[in-house]
Amino acid sequence: MLRELRRRWRSYRYRFVPWLALNLRRQRRTLRYVPESSxxxxxxxxxxxxxxxxxxKALFINDFSRQxxxxxxxPEVKCQYLELLTVEQKRSKVNSCNHQSQHVFSPEEVLFNTLGFAVSRDRSSLVSAGTGVFVTKGFVPKGTVVSMYPGTVYRKHEPIFFQSLGNPFIFRCIDGVLIDGNDKGLSRSVYRSCSRRDQLGPFQMSDESWLTATLQNPLAVGQYVNNCSHEKTANVCYQxxxxxxHFPVELKQYLPNIVYSHDIESxxxxxxxVTLRDIKQGEELFSNYYTVVS
Ligand SMILES: C[S@@+](CC[C@H](N)C(=O)[O-])C[C@H]1O[C@@H](n2cnc3c(N)ncnc32)[C@H](O)[C@@H]1O
Structure with a gap:
């Protein structure tokens, strides 16, 4: 029986460490079952x-004059983008050859124009769950990347003790890698410092704007997605x-993650x-904080 208990505990992949500790005694917990980690x-x-x-790419083109x-x-990348920009301008019927005078959209508008939906943070529909994430515009079909989980990436055994104290934003990957998506306090300072450490001249290796109210990458709100319940079932899933x-270097400025330490090449x-079903405008996103891998 003990062996079975140990096997079950090992197969349990909790997503948020403090959240799990608080809810261990709850009877009606929702779980997500995965037959194998693969x-x-x-x-x-x-x-x-x-x-x-x-x-x-759409965000980069929209921000062309600042790049x-x-x-x-x-130079060769510039030519590619100039071509894309011309196509884009023709599509949106802006009759100008000068890219300086292009119409600039907000990042949320770019998201809507490119993927057909927009997401943002607002007060959760669940009482006392604080902030949540909503589809504010458009429609999201099943199997779509609807958001990203921003934060500092810690490999196993990297020091996260002080950052983790009272921090509900520490996400645990299946392989034990942790992502600290807290936009306040020590977590915020660590992210900023790692991000600036890795900047190469004008090339930013990550996006810092998720720490502010003005997001450059409008998908970077996934850390505010709340846990599902029996009434509000999960409609998204972490992946x-x-x-x-070979990820394009000029686009790394939109990646909302940075490694805590880059001693090891990885x-x-x-x-x-990712959406588990079609999601309509106005719906809140709910994930499952508990995953069981058999
Ligand atoms: C990753 S954060 C999510 C963002 C959080 N709602 C906020 O406003 O900061 C996780 C925390 O959200 C709250 N939370 C998430 N799902 C919840 C639920 N279904 N009911 C109540 N609180 C929830 C808990 O306080 C949990 O520790």
């Missing part, structure tokens, strides 16, 4: 990659995604939230 992914990595590329320093160092080495871990 089957944890709802959509293929290539689909996640394509979606991120699509939205990040001059980067583009001056990447881990390792950023491949791919940056990101976590995206």
């Amino acid at each position: 089957q944890d992914k709802i959509i293929a990595d290539e689909d996640v990659f394509e979606t991120l590329l699509k939205i990040f 001059a320093e980067i583009l001056a160092l990447l 881990e995604f390792d950023v491949p080495g 791919h940056l871990r990101c976590v995206v939230l």
Whole structure:
């Protein structure tokens, strides 16, 4: 019996450490079952990659006039984007050859124009659950990347003790990697300092704007998604995604994650939230903080 108990405990993958501790005694807990860790992914990595590329490129083009320093160092990339910009301008019927006079949209508008929906934080529909995340505009089909979980990425055994004290935003990946998505206090300072450490001249390796009210990447709100209940079932699911080495350097400025320590060469871990069903405008996103991998 003890062995069975130990096996069950090992197969339990809790997503948020303090949340689990507070809820261990609750009887009516909702769990997500995954037959094997390899089957944890709802959509293929290539689909996640394509979606991120699509939205990040759209954000970059929208912000073209502010990317001059980067583009001056990447002439061949500049040509590609100039072509895309021309197509985009023709599509939105802006009759101008001068990219300086392009119409600039807000990042939320870019998200809506590119993926057909917008998401943002607001007071949760659950009493006493604080802030949540809502689809504010459009429609999100099943199997879509609807959000990203921002934060500092800690590999196993990296020091997170002080940052974790009373912190409900520490996300645990299936392989034990932790992501601290808290936008306040020590967590905030650590993220900022790691992000600035990794900046190479004009090339930012990550996005810091999720720490502020003005997001550059409008998907980076996943840390505010609340846990489902029996009344409000989960409509999104966390999915881990390792950023491949060939990810375009000019688009890394929109990645809302940074490694705590880069002593070891490894791919940056990101976590995206994928829809489990179609989601309509006005609906709140709910994930499952508890996952059991058999
Ligand atoms: C990752 S944070 C989510 C964002 C949080 N709602 C906020 O306003 O900061 C996790 C915390 O949200 C709250 N929470 C999440 N799901 C909840 C639920 N279903 N009911 C009540 N509180 C919830 C708990 O306080 C939990 O520790």
